[in-house]
Amino acid sequence: MELAFTPRQRAFRAEVRAWLADNVPRTPLASYDTREGFEQHREWERRLFDARLSMVMWPEALGGRGCDLIEWLIFEEEYYASGAPLRVNQNGQLLLGPTLMEFGTEAQKQRFLPRMASSEDMWAQGWSEPNAGSDMAAITSKAIREGDHYVLNGQKTWSTRAIYADWLFGLFRSDPASSRHHGLSFLTVPLDSPGVTIRPIRALNGKEAFAEIFFDDVRVPVENRIGDEGKGWHVAMATAGFERGLLLRSPGRFQHTTRRLVALYQAHREVADRDPAIRDAVCESWMGAEAYALSAYHTVGRLAKGARIGDEASTNKIVWSELDLKMHETAMRILGARGELVAEAPEAEDGASWLEGFLFAQAGPIYAGTNEIQRNIIAERMLGLPKS
Amino acid sequence: MDFTFTDDQLAFREAVSRFLMTEAAPEMLREIWDTDVGRSPDLRHKIAEQGLTALSVPESLGGLGMDDVAWSLMTQELGYYAIPDSLADTAYVAAGLIAALPETVAKREERLCAIADGSIRIAVGHPVNPFVADAQPADLLLLAHGDEVHAVPRALVDVIANPSVDHSRRLGRVVWEPNSATRVAAGEAGRALWAATLERGVLSAAGQLLGLAQRMLDLSVDYTAQRKQFGKPIGSFQAVKHHLADVATRIEFAKPVLYRAAHALAHGEAGVAVRVSHAKLACGEAAWLAARHGIQVHGAMGYTWEVDLQMFMKRAWALDASWGDRGFHKTRVAGFVLGDAAALGPGRTFEE
Ligand SMILES: Cc1cc2nc3c(=O)[nH]c(=O)nc-3n(C[C@H](O)[C@H](O)[C@H](O)COP(=O)(O)OP(=O)(O)OC[C@H]3O[C@@H](n4cnc5c(N)ncnc54)[C@H](O)[C@@H]3O)c2cc1C
Numbered sequence A: 001m002e003l004a005f006t007p008r009q010r011a012f013r014a015e016v017r018a019w020l021a022d023n024v025p026r027t028p029l030a031s032y033d034t035r036e037g038f039e040q041h042r043e044w045e046r047r048l049f050d051a052r053l054s055m056v057m058w059p060e061a062l063g064g065r066g067c068d069l070i071e072w073l074i075f076e077e078e079y080y081a082s083g084a085p086l087r088v089n090q091n092g093q094l095l096l097g098p099t100l101m102e103f104g105t106e107a108q109k110q111r112f113l114p115r116m117a118s119s120e121d122m123w124a125q126g127w128s129e130p131n132a133g134s135d136m137a138a139i140t141s142k143a144i145r146e147g148d149h150y151v152l153n154g155q156k157t158w159s160t161r162a163i164y165a166d167w168l169f170g171l172f173r174s175d176p177a178s179s180r181h182h183g184l185s186f187l188t189v190p191l192d193s194p195g196v197t198i199r200p201i202r203a204l205n206g207k208e209a210f211a212e213i214f215f216d217d218v219r220v221p222v223e224n225r226i227g228d229e230g231k232g233w234h235v236a237m238a239t240a241g242f243e244r245g246l247l248l249r250s251p252g253r254f255q256h257t258t259r260r261l262v263a264l265y266q267a268h269r270e271v272a273d274r275d276p277a278i279r280d281a282v283c284e285s286w287m288g289a290e291a292y293a294l295s296a297y298h299t300v301g302r303l304a305k306g307a308r309i310g311d312e313a314s315t316n317k318i319v320w321s322e323l324d325l326k327m328h329e330t331a332m333r334i335l336g337a338r339g340e341l342v343a344e345a346p347e348a349e350d351g352a353s354w355l356e357g358f359l360f361a362q363a364g365p366i367y368a369g370t371n372e373i374q375r376n377i378i379a380e381r382m383l384g385l386p387k388s
Numbered sequence B: 001m002d003f004t005f006t007d008d009q010l011a012f013r014e015a016v017s018r019f020l021m022t023e024a025a026p027e028m029l030r031e032i033w034d035t036d037v038g039r040s041p042d043l044r045h046k047i048a049e050q051g052l053t054a055l056s057v058p059e060s061l062g063g064l065g066m067d068d069v070a071w072s073l074m075t076q077e078l079g080y081y082a083i084p085d086s087l088a089d090t091a092y093v094a095a096g097l098i099a100a101l102p103e104t105v106a107k108r109e110e111r112l113c114a115i116a117d118g119s120i121r122i123a124v125g126h127p128v129n130p131f132v133a134d135a136q137p138a139d140l141l142l143l144a145h146g147d148e149v150h151a152v153p154r155a156l157v158d159v160i161a162n163p164s165v166d167h168s169r170r171l172g173r174v175v176w177e178p179n180s181a182t183r184v185a186a187g188e189a190g191r192a193l194w195a196a197t198l199e200r201g202v203l204s205a206a207g208q209l210l211g212l213a214q215r216m217l218d219l220s221v222d223y224t225a226q227r228k229q230f231g232k233p234i235g236s237f238q239a240v241k242h243h244l245a246d247v248a249t250r251i252e253f254a255k256p257v258l259y260r261a262a263h264a265l266a267h268g269e270a271g272v273a274v275r276v277s278h279a280k281l282a283c284g285e286a287a288w289l290a291a292r293h294g295i296q297v298h299g300a301m302g303y304t305w306e307v308d309l310q311m312f313m314k315r316a317w318a319l320d321a322s323w324g325d326r327g328f329h330k331t332r333v334a335g336f337v338l339g340d341a342a343a344l345g346p347g348r349t350f351e352e
Helices: A007-023 A035-050 A069-081 A090-103 A106-117 A232-244 A251-267 A276-304 A313-338 A349-361 A371-382 B007-023 B026-033 B041-049 B068-080 B087-099 B108-117 B187-226 B238-266 B272-303 B309-320 B326-337
Strands: A123-126 A142-146 A149-160 A167-173 A184-190 A196-201 A210-221 B122-125 B140-145 B148-153 B158-161 B171-175 B183-185
Touching: A007 A069, A069 A251, A069 A276, A090 A106, A090 A123, A090 A167, A090 A184, A090 A232, A123 A149, A123 A210, A142 A167, A149 A167, A149 A184, A167 A232, A184 A210, A184 A232, A251 A276, A251 A313, A251 A349, A276 A313, A276 B238, A276 B272, A276 B326, A313 A349, A313 A371, A313 B238, A371 B238, B007 B041, B007 B068, B026 B309, B068 B087, B068 B187, B068 B238, B087 B108, B087 B122, B087 B140, B087 B187, B148 B187, B183 B187, B187 B238, B187 B272, B187 B309, B238 B272, B272 B309, B272 B326
Parallel strands: A123 A167, B122 B140
Antiparallel strands: A142 A149, A149 A210, A167 A184, A196 A210, B140 B148, B148 B183, B158 B171
């Protein structure tokens, strides 16, 4: 155990901190769940990319810096501490990116990864269907091979920010006679392809944060397939693993929220202290975020020594989503009767950022595999209990 | 930056685990529960033979010179097997205090050597604990009189037994008269010794609680995979699975908190009290959840004397409020988090 950062790690932290201090927009960008905000975030991503700070752990040839995971954690800490805009292209960068690195051909990597890092291409995910949510193997959208193309028919849903995005990746049934996990292929689809119809769905916050997507004889070239035909489930599971694991929610995010929560509590202490449970919850939030960070460093250290993230990654998903919920619930209790005020309300606290966060926190235990599904995975794969 | 254990540390833990698996089986735990003294000289002898009593003793005195980080693995094993012996009190908590005394203090070396070879049992009477664990069978007691530290032979104190729900915890109210002959430290030095002893005692309890949690989880997984109802193992029912998944998650996220605290203590970091209290709270909560969900998934079996689970639950219930109850530890955490000088936010997990 050696808990000091190396000079190189410190220098990297200092560089990132300085760059962010000079470059983070002073006025917050509009919500990335709106067209205007989405494009503002795209621009911001471009600046990050130009400074080679978009995907720090990617190889230099792909626009990154070849950082290891410790450096990635450092980057994330500085990123959240600086109050920089949330990342808008994470579904591509953190979920599809690693999948391409593992399963993509050289040509696919060159074609997709740099433009993904720079957010010239924004990516939406297409797993869920109306009848395939938690039970993703029930996918029925088809991709039938015709020569050097697949012809897509069917429907995806809940696709985050798909109305603004450029590309979609997801699973389609390429063998119409197959069922469940078999006969699925992992495809990338340009969202401006003829036959694609995208209908926005308003989310809890009233914004068009996700969408349903209809495919009507959409033609996709065979070279857009990632991995082998019919082996898409295997490819997708690797992606789901990355998502549940560390990358999607780095600890800095929650440590930053904790700091804001403590400040909020201090500012409203006189009122908040009428309910002693609030003070307790504030301290527990600090402990929860700190435990999450410690766990990340411990895991990253083990990975560096050759371990693999196993099924214990499912515990991560539960912990961060419930922590996020708890922190925002606590903030709402501190705000009391003003908690309900939306951004336009003249007396809203901090632009209603806590309310926005509270609404989004409701989704944490649902997306990226519901927490019930994660508990099933923990019980069956980590603890070895019999299948239902 | 490397927040992991060395292969040597992990191999050592593995060896301890194998040793305790055979030497501290639940049957022997039960036997010892029923004895008057609650301690087995034979077990202590074997523990000493393995060198476990010598872990903290400096190498120059025949010990292994291990630090708090190594103990954070060791105490988990002691908890996992709920050993009916106060090994950590003598070999970790008391050894640390005695080793920290100035070399001029009489009998310092002699006592450390006796700890190393397993010939002495020492009870620690820290003021945070109303009762002294193992006061009755101890050879020597470390007791507080204000800031003073006294090393008092057993013959000079009276012990009024206060039996615990955990039969292998032998608690006593100690009645004694301080005198200058037993005093080994006073004033500022004494205060510092008691402060460091507190952190070591808390971490020892925290590590044991985490080990207990893991044991109760393992027992529950085994039981629910075997026991059938409605024609299926009850472990295939989701309500049961989710109870145990929650315990596994709690344990997973308490471990690194314990390790961080152990490192802070070993390196004398300024924030040690907060890290240690965080560890105690996290490990205590994991253990209590493991007990609650453990008994629930055992059904009525879990409520019996017969089934081993009870011994681990009782140790967990008892240790949770030892070395400071939750209020004590929450107050220390709150003092930091809500204090003016708190360094909060990303990037403060390792550097102050
Ligand atoms: C904000 C947000 C963004 C999203 N973004 C995307 C996206 O970009 N792309 C995409 O493809 N999808 C996306 N999703 C969809 C998400 O993946 C699904 O909502 C999720 O997989 C659950 O599916 P469902 O909504 O159909 O719920 P259901 O599967 O119908 O589940 C409803 C309830 O039943 C429970 N349940 C179901 N099966 C079981 C079981 N076996 N055991 C125990 N409980 C069970 C669930 O846990 C849940 O509580 C997003 C969702 C949200 C909320």
